[in-house]
Every structure is written in structure tokens, then in C-alpha cells.
Amino acid sequence: MTINKKISYDILKKFLDYSPNEIYVIDAQGIVCYANRAVEEHCGTKCAELIGKNNTEISLANYWYPRLSPRVLKEKIPMTIEQYTKTGRTLLTTAIPIFNSEGNIEYIIENSRDITENKKITNDLTKANKLIARYKKELEALRNYSGDIPSVFSYSERMMKLIPTIHKIAKTNSTVLILGESGTGKSHMANYIHKNSPQPDGPFISINCASIPDELMESELFGYARGAFTGANSKGNSGLIELANNGTLFLDEIGELSLKMQAKLLQVLQDKSYYKVGGRTLQHMNCRIVAATNRDIYKMIQDKLFREDLYYRLNVFEVELPPLRDRREEIISMALYFLKQFNNKYSRKRKFSEEVLNLFLKYSWPGNVRELSNIIERAVVINKGTVIDSIDLPISEPAIDKDNSKKTQDNYFTEDFFCGSLQETLDYVEKKIIISAYEETKSSYKTAQKLKISQSKASRLIKKYCTNNK
Numbered sequence: 094m095t096i097n098k099k100i101s102y103d104i105l106k107k108f109l110d111y112s113p114n115e116i117y118v119i120d121a122q123g124i125v126c127y128a129n130r131a132v133e134e135h136c137g138t139k140c141a142e143l144i145g146k147n148n149t150e151i152s153l154a155n156y157w158y159p160r161l162s163p164r165v166l167k168e169k170i171p172m173t174i175e176q177y178t179k180t181g182r183t184l185l186t187t188a189i190p191i192f193n194s195e196g197n198i199e200y201i202i203e204n205s206r207d208i209t210e211n212k213k214i215t216n217d218l219t220k221a222n223k224l225i226a227r228y229k230k231e232l233e234a235l236r237n238y239s240g241d242i243p244s245v246f247s248y249s250e251r252m253m254k255l256i257p258t259i260h261k262i263a264k265t266n267s268t269v270l271i272l273g274e275s276g277t278g279k280s281h282m283a284n285y286i287h288k289n290s291p292q293p294d295g296p297f298i299s300i301n302c303a304s305i306p307d308e309l310m311e312s313e314l315f316g317y318a319r320g321a322f323t324g325a326n327s328k329g330n331s332g333l334i335e336l337a338n339n340g341t342l343f344l345d346e347i348g349e350l351s352l353k354m355q356a357k358l359l360q361v362l363q364d365k366s367y368y369k370v371g372g373r374t375l376q377h378m379n380c381r382i383v384a385a386t387n388r389d390i391y392k393m394i395q396d397k398l399f400r401e402d403l404y405y406r407l408n409v410f411e412v413e414l415p416p417l418r419d420r421r422e423e424i425i426s427m428a429l430y431f432l433k434q435f436n437n438k439y440s441r442k443r444k445f446s447e448e449v450l451n452l453f454l455k456y457s458w459p460g461n462v463r464e465l466s467n468i469i470e471r472a473v474v475i476n477k478g479t480v481i482d483s484i485d486l487p488i489s490e491p492a493i494d495k496d497n498s499k500k501t502q503d504n505y506f507t508e509d510f511f512c513g514s515l516q517e518t519l520d521y522v523e524k525k526i527i528i529s530a531y532e533e534t535k536s537s538y539k540t541a542q543k544l545k546i547s548q549s550k551a552s553r554l555i556k557k558y559c560t561n562n563k
């Protein structure tokens with residue numbers, strides 16, 4: 094290191110005095126020899142208070158902690174630590190021992206850099222990164238979230254294929270036509286599409302086309318202008334299309350719309366504009382249309398009962414909800430879902446007997462999800478005991494769908510199988526396996542061999558599960 098000879102002691106001292114880093118020097122006895130301005134700033138004390146004093150005495154005032162020089166005096170090596178000052182600063186301090194020609198420590202120079210701001214930034218960054226990680230997870234969960242449709246509902250192969258498509262469709266603002274038998278969940282799905290649409294907070298206006306007489310349908314949909322007809326509201330009225338502004342208009346049972354109204358609806362879908370009944374000002378349609386029907390729409394088109402051009406306008410996306418009997422893997426999880434819902438609603442603690450669950454799997458569910466939900470609600474309310482048994486249900490053998498029951502039993506034991514708690518599920522599966530093995534082998538010895546368990550375990554389980562089942 095070279096220093097310009099012209100630099101005097103005073104100038105050199107100034108360099109040290111004005112250094113933004115703290116410089117603090119003690120001798121081998123721990124007496125403070127030098128402290129610069131930065132020490133004053135960091136520790137809130139005058140240098141004059143420190144110079145000449147013993148380092149131990151100074152440390153008692155707790156200007157900064159933990160102490161570093163005693164360790165360097167002892168270890169005789171340079172050390173770096175973080176220190177905290179009485180004024181709330183964080184310092185990164187390096188203490189370096191300076192040795193004399195005999196190898197003894199003559200001085201210790203401490204150089205401290207104020208890292209309070211850096212620390213704060215680092216802490217903020219760590220917090221921000223943690224938040225980002227959390228938000229990422231939440232976002233992922235939201236993306237996978239299927240609105241009002243609990244994930245248990247996508248257990249069947251058909252629904253698992255359908256749900257991601259519906260998710261994509263929902264994100265667009267296109268018109269959707271939902272087909273499916275009564276009670277398969279078309280209205281539920283329409284709502285789901287709305288909740289996952291680009292305007293989920295907008296209105297979801299639902300109209301059942303079958304329940305409104307044809308002569309009123311036009312004014313219901315389009316609204317009417319002031320003085321449009323005798324008895325009309327003197328200020329006029331908004332139609333459902335206007336009420337659904339920035340949201341979704343759900344036209345349920347669209348198959349029931351008269352041909353006259355079909356023509357009017359087609360016009361609106363094409364032009365995205367309409368006139369109120371008796372009005373002269375052009376209104377703009379600004380809502381998504383979702384329509385549904387349980388009728389055989391293709392046959393209706395053939396029979397000239399439904400306009401083909403309207404069908405094509407509506408089915409930009411077409412979703413067909415399968416009947417419940419074609420997605421039997423969902424029945425148990427759905428039943429448990431409804432049971433939980435109605436137990437909560439009516440403050441009950443009902444459970445299903447195993448026999449009921451088996452009946453649910455075999456039944457053909459002509460009324461689909463609605464029937465399942467209604468039956469469970471009724472049983473939860475009416476049942477006296479805790480356990481709901483098949484005798485308590487209004488479904489009986491003739492409706493049992495024999496062709497499908499075997500397939501269902503097999504699919505029932507998929508890894509996605511869900512039966513309340515883990516223990517309940519495991520017990521259920523264990524029972525099924527033991528009964529089936531014992532029925533096949535008719536001996537506890539062979540059951541043990543088949544299932545690779547000890548004979549005493551097999552005997553115990555057979556006694557537990559098979560005696561009541563005979």
C-alpha cells in the first residue's frame with residue numbers, strides 16, 4: 094500500500110474520521126485508542142466519551158452487542174459478526190488483530206458497516222418471496238377449483254374428461270348449450286360456468302322458459318318501453334337480458350320456447366342488440382347466454398320444433414351431462430357430500446349403513462342427482478335413528494340396474510375411492526376382501542394363504558366380518 098508523502102497525519106485522520114464505515118481501535122489492554130464519526134452515529138455517543146476508556150467498561154453501557162474484541166483477543170484471528178446497536182442499527186463488524194514484531198497483539202481494529210437497510214430489504218424480500226410462494230399455491234388451487242362443483246364430483250372417467258373442457262369453455266364468453274336428462278345438474282353447471290367466466294361477480298339471471306307463458310316471454314326477456322301496453326309500468330321495465338348485463342343469462346328448458354320466441358332470440362344472438370317491447374331505442378346485449386334442455390334437441394330439430402339455426406347459434410360449445418347411472422363411481426362420494434350438507438343444515442349426525450351404500454350403487458337413479466339429493470335430505474330429516482338403512486328409503490329393487498352393478502363394484506375400489514374417514518374406508522375395503530376370499534375358499538386356512546396373512550389373523554377377521562353376513 095502506498096501513501097502520497099504529502100498527506101499529513103491530520104489529513105489521514107480526516108480520511109478515517111469521515112469514513113462511512115465505523116472504525117474503532119483498541120489496544121492490547123482493551124483501551125479505546127480511536128473511534129470515528131460513524132461510531133458516534135451508530136451508537137449515539139460522543140467519541141470523546143469512548144477514547145481512553147476500557148473496552149469492557151464501554152461494553153457495560155451496551156452501545157452494541159454482542160462484543161467481538163474479547164474473542165479476537167483470545168483467538169488472535171480476524172472475525173466477522175453481526176452486531177446490534179442501542180440505536181437500533183444492525184452492523185456487519187470485522188475485527189482484525191494487528192501484531193507487533195514479537196507476535197503479540199498490539200491493536201484490534203474493528204470496521205463496522207451499517208447493514209440496517211440491507212437487512213430490512215433482505216427481510217422484506219424473504220417475506221415477499223414467501224408471499225409469492227403462498228399466492229402461487231392459492232392461485233394454483235383457484236385454477237384447479239371447480240366452482241360449486243366439489244372435486245369429488247369429477248371422480249368418474251366421463252366427468253374427469255368433461256371438467257377440464259368446461260373449465261376452458263367457462264373462461265371464454267361464448268354461448269353454451271347444456272344437454273342432459275332432468276336432474277343431471279345442468280343448472281348447477283350453468284352456475285359453475287358463470288362463476289368461472291371472465292365476469293364471475295356479474296349477475297347470474299336464470300329463467301325457466303317452460304314456466305313463462307309465451308305472450309309474456311318477450312317482455313320478460315327484452316323488457317318494455319314506457320306506455321308499451323295497457324297496465325304496463327308507466328316507467329317501462331328492464332328485461333332479463335338487461336338485468337344480466339355484464340353477467341350470464343341462463344335460459345333453462347330452452348326446448349320449451351315457442352317458434353316465435355326462438356326467432357326473436359335468434360335475432361338477438363345474431364345482432365347482439367334488440368328493441369324493448371314498444372320501444373324505439375336499440376338496446377345492446379352485453380351478457381353471456383347459457384341455455385339448457387333435457388329434451389332430445391336433435392329430434393326436435395328433425396320434427397321442426399326447434400330451429401336448426403338457433404341450435405347452431407347456441408351450441409358454440411355443447412356440454413352433455415351424463416346421467417348418474419353412467420357415472421356410478423361418483424355416487425358414493427356424492428351421497429356422502431349430500432349427507433354432510435344435510436346433516437349440517439338440519440343439525441343431525443346421520444350415517445349410512447353399508448347396505449344403503451350398496452343400494453345406491455345398484456339403483457338406476459332415473460331422477461339423477463336431484464333424486465339422490467332429495468332422497469338423502471328426506472332420510473336425514475325423517476329418520477329417527479343415527480343410521481340410515483335401506484328400509485328408510487323410497488327406492489326399491491325393481492329399479493335396480495343389474496347390468497351396471499358389477500361394473501360399479503369393480504370401479505368402486507379405485508384409488509380415488511372415498512368413504513368418509515380413512516379408517517372407515519380401510520375397514521370397508523378390508524371387509525370386502527375378507528368376505529370375498531372366504532366365500533371363494535370356504536376355509537380360514539386357505540383364506541390366510543390367499544391373502545398371505547397368518548391363519549389366526551384370518552380366523553379373527555372371518556369371525557369379525559363373515560359371521561353376520563351369512
Ligand SMILES: Nc1ncnc2c1ncn2[C@@H]1O[C@H](COP(=O)(O)OP(=O)(O)OP(=O)(O)O)[C@@H](O)[C@H]1O
Nearest residue numbers: 242246274275276277278279280281387462463466
Ligand atoms: N355437481 C353437483 N354438485 C352439487 N349438487 C349438484 C350437482 N349436480 C346437481 N346437483 C344438485 O342436484 C339438483 C338438480 O340439479 P339441477 O337443477 O342443476 O339439474 P338440471 O339438470 O338443471 O335439472 P332440470 O333438467 O330438471 O332442470 C340440484 O339440487 C343441484 O344442486
